[in-house]
Amino acid sequence: MKNISIEIPSLTENIRIVESFIDNAKEKYELTDDVYGNIMIAVIESVNNAILHGNQADKQKSVKLSAALLEEEIVFSITDQGVGFDYKNLPDPTAPENVQKIGGRGIFLMKNLADEIQFKDEGRTVELTFYID
Template identity: 60%
Template structure:
């Protein structure tokens, strides 16, 4: 199956385009309502991170989003054009010293909503996988 692809400039208003992309994919691929909410939150959060943290809100840099549906999973890949980050050294947002900090919850949320999360290319690319019929 040919993957669905989207490229957007790094502007947070473009999250609406991402939401429409997910809605269109849901209509065409008929994935379950059970995972739809998790997909919407995890993927838009990941794109938001790519815009703000990866591309530093530089509208001349793009965020690339693609999805592939296989027999047993649906996989979204979000890639920014930034310098990456150390995804192995993320503070735990639930730790007492981090509870009052405004950042650091996005990746934590993504990891709890998806079945698998894989970072590659020094953190510039994240693959978010949801199992079907689980």
């Protein structure tokens, strides 16, 4: 298993560092464009959530991002220093009462783009798995 990882302060402008990290993962792991596109959107959404919701945009706190290549999948792990959240009771962004709301689509997007999603450590860590064979 080949791992790469970074840690960034909780500033939204650091998303460009995350984009570079994903670009490096694409090259290092020779990912296809389809998988790469899904990874880029899902991982950026997750890091953005970690910065804004998990760490409350507190630049004293950081977000850890790692990628691990297994035989037929790549797993991205995103961890914040927040208090966690109730990931078992999320509103459905496609429900009529939620369609007009500004937020609430990030996890929905992640679930639809990643092949697997797991929340750990009371929601402070999100693992996004993408199949690559």
